[in-house]
Each structure stands twice: as C-alpha cells, then as structure tokens.
Amino acid sequence: MPRFEQRVLLGSLLCALPGVMVLVLMALFGTPGTLQIWGLVVLVVIGTALLARWQFRRIMFPLYTLAGLLEALREGDYSLRGVQGGALGDVVYDINALADRLQKERLEFEESSHLLGKTLAALDSAVFVFDDASRLRLLNPAGQRLLDAARSQLFGRSAEELGLATLLQGPSSVLLTHAFPGQQGRFDVRHAALRSNGRGGTLLVINDVGRVLREEERQAWQRLLRVLGHEVNNSLAPIQSMAGTLASLMARDALPADWREDFRGGLDVIAHRAAALTRFLSSYSKLARLPPPQRRDVELAGLIEKTARLEQRLPVRIESGEDLHVHADTDQLEQALINLLRNAVEAMLPGAGTVTIRWTRDGEHAVIDVEDEGVGLPPSDNLFVPFFTTKPGGSGIGLALVRQIAEAHDGGVMLVARETGIGARARLWLPLASEAH
Ligand code: ADP
Numbered sequence: 001m002p003r004f005e006q007r008v009l010l011g012s013l014l015c016a017l018p019g020v021m022v023l024v025l026m027a028l029f030g031t032p033g034t035l036q037i038w039g040l041v042v043l044v045v046i047g048t049a050l051l052a053r054w055q056f057r058r059i060m061f062p063l064y065t066l067a068g069l070l071e072a073l074r075e076g077d078y079s080l081r082g083v084q085g086g087a088l089g090d091v092v093y094d095i096n097a098l099a100d101r102l103q104k105e106r107l108e109f110e111e112s113s114h115l116l117g118k119t120l121a122a123l124d125s126a127v128f129v130f131d132d133a134s135r136l137r138l139l140n141p142a143g144q145r146l147l148d149a150a151r152s153q154l155f156g157r158s159a160e161e162l163g164l165a166t167l168l169q170g171p172s173s174v175l176l177t178h179a180f181p182g183q184q185g186r187f188d189v190r191h192a193a194l195r196s197n198g199r200g201g202t203l204l205v206i207n208d209v210g211r212v213l214r215e216e217e218r219q220a221w222q223r224l225l226r227v228l229g230h231e232v233n234n235s236l237a238p239i240q241s242m243a244g245t246l247a248s249l250m251a252r253d254a255l256p257a258d259w260r261e262d263f264r265g266g267l268d269v270i271a272h273r274a275a276a277l278t279r280f281l282s283s284y285s286k287l288a289r290l291p292p293p294q295r296r297d298v299e300l301a302g303l304i305e306k307t308a309r310l311e312q313r314l315p316v317r318i319e320s321g322e323d324l325h326v327h328a329d330t331d332q333l334e335q336a337l338i339n340l341l342r343n344a345v346e347a348m349l350p351g352a353g354t355v356t357i358r359w360t361r362d363g364e365h366a367v368i369d370v371e372d373e374g375v376g377l378p379p380s381d382n383l384f385v386p387f388f389t390t391k392p393g394g395s396g397i398g399l400a401l402v403r404q405i406a407e408a409h410d411g412g413v414m415l416v417a418r419e420t421g422i423g424a425r426a427r428l429w430l431p432l433a434s435e436a437h
Helices: 003-015 017-029 034-074 089-122 141-147 165-169 209-251 259-288 300-310 330-348 398-408
Strands: 126-131 136-139 173-179 184-196 199-208 296-299 316-319 325-328 355-362 365-371 412-417 424-431
Touching (some): 003 017, 003 034, 034 089, 126 141, 136 141, 165 184, 165 199, 199 209, 209 259, 259 398, 296 300, 296 330, 300 316, 300 330, 300 355, 300 365, 325 424, 330 355, 330 365
Antiparallel strands (some): 126 199, 173 184, 365 424, 412 424
C-alpha cells in the first residue's frame, strides 16, 4: 500500500485509540462510577481531538504543498519543485516532471517565437495576419513599409480600411500590378486560412516580384551587351585595321609588286569577319524572334535520319526506336536537333568518337536522347542561359534556342553527364501526335 494511504489508515486507527482503550479498561475492571465515567469521557474527547489534529496536519501538509505546486504551475511559474521522497512520493515526482516539461516547452516556444520574429523581420515579403473579424493582428517590417504607416496605426484596423480586402477576396495565389501606399509595381499575392486558439484567421503574403524581374532583365541585358560588344569588336577591329592597311598601301606612290595579293588577302579578311558578324546576328535574331510553332504530325524517325545526315564531321549512330509521331513544327524541331547534334560533335572535337541518337516513348511524350563521348559538361548552371558559351567561337545561343523550341511545344530539354562518366546526354521531350495517344 502506498505510503500516504498507510499514513491515513494508521492515523485514523490511532484516533480511535483513546475510546477503544477506555472500553478495554471497562471490560477488564468493570463499569466505574458516574463521576469517573465523565472524567473518562473528557479524557477520551481530549485525546481523540489531539490525535485528530495531529492526523489532520500529517494529511493536509503534503496536500497543501501539492496545491501550492499546482497553483504555481497554473500561474505559469515552472521553477518551483516539491521535495521528493515525502509522504506523497510519486505524485510530487510526477508534478516535478510536469514542471520540467512545461519549463522546457516554454523555453522551446520562446526560442521558436524569437526565431519566427527574427525570420519575419528579415523577410523581404510583406506578411499580414488577420483575425476572424478581418482585423490586423500581426505584420512584419516589410508589411509596414508596404503600407507606409506606423505600426500603431495599422494594428487592429480592418483589411478594408488598410486597402487589402480585395486581395483577400481574390484567388489564393495571383500575380498582379498594384499600388500600395508605400510601393507600386508587380506583386505575387498569396493568402491562406489560419486557425489559432480555435478561431479562424487569414495569412496574407505579398512579394515584390518586379524587383526580381528587373534584376534578371538587367543581367540579361548586361550579358547581351557583353556578347554583342565582344562579337562586334571581334569583327570590326580586324576590318578597321585591314582597311587602314589597305588605305596606306593605296597612298604609296609606287605600289609593291604583290599589291594584288595583299588587297585580295585584306578583302578576304573583311568579307570573312563581316560574314561571321552576319551569322552571329542572324542566330541572335532567331532566338529573339522565334515564331509560334506551326505544328503538324511529324514522323520522328524520318526527321532524325534527315538531320543526322547533315552532320558530317563525326559519325552519328541512329538507334531506331518504335514508330513515333510528334505534334511539332518540322523546321523548329530540325533546328533543335541540329543544335544538340552540333554540341555533341563539338564536345568531341578535335578528336574522335560517336554520337548516338535514340528515341523512346514515355507516356504521352516522345523522348529523344543525344549522347556523346566528349569532354563532359562544364561545371556551370548557366548552360541554357543565352550567350553562355565555353567555346572560343561559340555564340551561346544553341541550347537557349533548343529550350525555347521545346517549351513552345509544351516539351522540355535537359543536359546531364552520362552514367558511364564519359560525355554528356541531351534529352529532348515533346508531346506525341494525338493519334498515337
Ligand atoms: P555554343 O555551342 O555556341 O557554346 P550552346 O548554347 O549550344 O552554345 O552551348 C552552351 C555551352 O554548353 C557550350 O559552350 C558548352 O560548354 C556546353 N555544352 C553544350 N552541349 C554540350 C555537350 N554535349 N557536352 C559538353 N558541353 C556541352
């Protein structure tokens, strides 16, 4: 039997002791006179009262301690602990363990709310939390900047008063152009329902996407200007110097004997550089002005064979797959395949190796793989970025154009290192023509 219960039982029995002792004495020595009986009654009453008080204290003291501990927990003071091993043994142990756990959880809660607060403050996105009556209950500094007002003027105001009600009523995720008091531009607006303390609420997150777009646009322009500058310089500098040389040759009184050769050589350089510049500009305009694909049913095997024949520098092996038809613009698809085959061959030049091209069906798509045995991929995430090239005479437009073509056809393209460790694999996928579905 647990110690506390033993105590209660023993104490209760002890309280009955004076009365029992008087009865035993009376049984042994016979009934005393009336006066003595009253004396014994007084003694029994006093004895029982003293014992009851002693018993009461023994029982109530640990219970008071327990009540004190529980009250402290209820008040949120988790630092108090009861002395273990007393009358209530396990109960105090459990309450101490409960206090430990509550203290730990409060610490974790405080740490995570601190972290949440810091994260919200560091976010570029504006975050707003509205309660079930659509009143603002939480916002971060980015939100405050967006609404351009002091926090105290914003808290407790309704979404309507803050001019955010229309955003909350719209779709849960939308891109829109909007003018907020603190900023205007293009924003990604998202909202979601929340539940807190059993009550509903709404979370609203607003991201300024205009800045990201502008930044990307700026980088693209920089890249374009760098490449354009490089290409134009590469061509104009020799043209200019050659023109200078020819002009000074012409200015001489007596032309040297081999002036014809010099002139022809000089004009060749000029023509060559001008042609390179034209080629570059035409490949650039292909990328910038890709027309929408004129799709029709294209037999894949025939198109791949025709394209592979165009590549003369290294052998191209065709591993024929099943008879597939894609829904594509023949010219654009051919251009995409030419670019992939050219990259595969150029990865092996100068040298040898074979390009393998095969195709398979994957659900509703035709998947075309172009594998090479070349140098492998350069360590860069920018292979598909327009004008990225690692080749001395490269334009960096090939892969960007393939991606544009693939995406305009609701397909895709990727470039991965081959599992064999040698060379790369370009994978192009396109939707199959509807009859083949
Ligand atoms: P370009 O061929 O003019 O360089 P691309 O856009 O076609 O432009 O290719 C970009 C870069 O991607 C290449 O310069 C090259 O570094 C890399 N690349 C593309 N295909 C392959 C491949 N099959 N193997 C290795 N690297 C490749």
